[in-house]
Amino acid sequence: MAYLDHAATTPMLDEALEAYVATAREVGNASSLHAAGRRARRRVEESRERVAAVLGARPSEVIFTGGGTESDNLAVKGVFWARRAARADRNRVVSSAVEHHAVLDAVDWLAGHEGAEVGWLPVDAAGRLDPERLRAELAAHGDRVAVVTAMWANNEVGTVQPVAELAAVAAEHGVPFHTDAIQAVGQVPVDFAASGVSALTVTGHKLGGPTGVGALLLARDVAATPLLHGGGQERDVRSGTLDTAGIVAFAVAVEAAVKGQQEYAAHVAALRDELVERVRQAVPEVIFNGDPVDRLPGNAHFSFPGCEGDALLLLLDAQGIACSTGSACSAGVAQPSHVLLAMGADDDRARSSLRFTLGHTSTREDVDALIAALPAAVDRARRAAALRTPR
Amino acid sequence: MRVLAAMSGGVDSAVAAARAVQAGYDVTGVHLALARNPQTYRTGARGCCTLEDSRDARRAADVLGIPFYVWDMADRFHADVVDDFVAEYAAGRTPNPCLRCNEKIKFAAVLDRAVALGFDAVVTGHHARLGADGLLRRSVDPAKDQSYVLAVLTRAQLDRSIFPLGDSTKAEVRAEAARRGLAVADKPDSHDICFIADGDTRGFLAQRLGEAPGEVVDALTGAVVGSHSGAYQYTVGQRRGLHLDRPAPDGRPRYVLSITPVTNTVTVGPAEALEVDRVRAVRPVWTGGARPGGPIECEVQLRAHGDVVPATVSLDGDALHAELRRPVRGVAAGQAIVAYRPDPAGDVVLGSATISD
C-alpha cells in the first residue's frame, strides 16, 4: 500500500508507542494523593514540561485535551465566552474562510446560538491571508472583537499563513489571537512565545503521537470559559481524568517531531517536489493548488480538470494508493471544498481536487506507485465525469 | 471481474454483496445518496435513503471487507424520479417510482458511471433471477418477486446486471444475513415510496401541485356528483375517499374510472365499468427472446404485485397491444404491463411497456 494521506493521520513513532504501552501498564490517577497517583502526576507534569520546552511555552500554559477538535472549540468558544462575559458588547469573532471544520463550525455555532457576529477574512488564490485585511477589520470593529482565530497551516492545500504578522496586528488591538497549528507542528518551525499568539492548538495523531490526545497552549493572561465541567484538572479550564499514557506518548512525539523538524522537512519536501514534478509529467493539465513557497513540506494538492476527485480516489484506492479529496463529507456525500472555493476555484475545479500528503514513513516507492496508477485513473475518471449531466 | 454492489442499507443488498464476494468477484460497495436533504426522507429502519441507512450499508461493507463509497445521485434522482412522479400524476397517470429508479438511476446513471470507472457489472439485492441464459425470471419467492420493476431493463442493461438473490426466499436471505454477522438481518422491509417521508402521497402531491378544485362526474348519467381539490389525488380503481354529494341511483359503490387533466375532471362509475379487456401501451422493451413478429400467447401483469392474466400480446412499432383473456379492473395509465412466459424454472419476463390506455 502507498499511504499518501499523512495529513489525515500519520503512523505513531515507535518511541511514542513504546512510551504509551509502558505507561498504560501502570495504574494511577494523576489526581490521586497516594504513591500511584503521584507517579502518574509526575509523568503528566514531565510531559507538560517537555511539550512546553520544545514549543516555546511555559508549562503552565499547556492544557492537555482530547485532541485537536476539543482544543479548537475550547479556544474559540471558551475565549469568546470569557471575553464577552467581561464586556457584553464584545461579541464579534474574526476568522478565516479556510479554517478546518473544528474552527469553522465552532464559529458558525457561536453565530447561530450565541448571537455572535463574524468577520470572515478572505484568502488570495494561493490560500494566503493578508495581515492588512485583519488590520482593516480590527480598525473597524477591534473594540468589539472577542477573539481572532486563523490557522497556522492549511490542512487541504498546505498553505502556511503569516501567523506572526497576523498575531502582531491582533496584539496592536489587544485582541487574543488563536491559531490552529495542528498541521504545522513538526513540519515548519513553531514557537508559541516567539509567534506572539495567545492560544495554539496541537494534536497528537498528526505528528506521530496517539489519536485523541492534544493540547491547547493558552497564555496565562487569557481567560477561557470551560467547555467541560468537572474536576477542573487542567487549570480549571478543562476537566476529566488525565490520560496519562496518551499524554506521555503525545509529549514524546511532539518532542521528536519538533527536534527533528528541519531534517524531516528537507527530506519530505524533496520527495514531495519529485511527486509534484512527476504528476505534472504524467498529467500535464493538472493544476497545482496552494502557495508554491510558503507551504507544508509534505503537501501536494492538485485539481485534475475534467475529473471528479471522488472517482479518482476510488480508482487509486483500488490500486492500493491512499489519498484524500481533502474536503469534508456532509451526510457521507462529498461537498466541494470550502477552501478551494475561498481561493476562487469554481465548483467543478473544487470537486476535481485530490490531496497527497507525505510523512515520516514515506518513500520513493510510494511516489512510484502513484505515478504508475495515476494516468489510467485520470483517463477513467474523465470518462465517468463526461457522463454527468450538466448541473 | 470487478463489480459494483449497490448497497441501500437493507438486508437484501447486503446479502447480495456478500454472495458476490463469495462468488469470487472483486466487489466495491456503493450507497446511493438520493435525498437532497436526508432528514426529509423516511427515518427509521426503512432501508433506503436515510443517514442511518447509509451507515448500515457502510457497516455491512466493512463486515464483508470491501471498499465502500457514497455516490451522490440526488440531482439525477430528483429530476428523473421525483419530478417525473409528480408530472405523471399531474398528467392523470399513476407512475411507479421504483421502476423509474431502476430504469434511470440504478441501471443507467450508476451503471454507466461504474462501467466508465472500469467495473464490469452492477450487483443489486433485487428478488429476481437472471441466469446464464440471460433471461430475467421471477424470484422463487413469489411474495418478494421484483421482476415486475426490473422488466423495463434493456438487453444491454441486463447484460451488466447481477441479481444474486433470485433463488432464495426472503426468509433464507434473512437467515443468511444473521449467519454472516450482518447487523441488518432483522431490519424491517422497506415499503412505500422512499421520498415521501410520512407516507402521505396525496399531501406530497398537493404540496407540489397546489389545489386545483374540479368536478366529479358520473360516467353513466353525466351528472356532477361531487367535487375534488385536485384530480391528481385520484387513481383509477380507487373507491375510498371520493366524498360524493349524491349517492348513485342504484345505491352501489362508485369507483374512479378515469382522470382527465385537461378538464380537471374525475369520472366515477360502477365496478363493471372499470373492467378492461384490452390494454394499449407504449415504449416496449423486449428481452425474453427475439421481438415477436405476430401475436403471441403469454401472461401479463398490470401492476406491482397485481394478478396475472392470460393474454395475446402483439407489438406494433412503438406500441404494444394486449387482449386479455378475462377482464381486469383498475388498470391505470402510467403503470407497466409486463409480459411473462410461464416456465417451471421461473416465469420468464418477455417484455414490458408503459400503459397508455
Ligand SMILES: Cc1ncc(COP(=O)(O)O)c(C=O)c1O
Ligand atoms: C487543521 C486541523 N484542525 C483540526 C483537526 C482536528 O483534529 P483532531 O482530529 O485531533 O480532532 C485537524 C485534523 O483532523 C486538522 O487538520
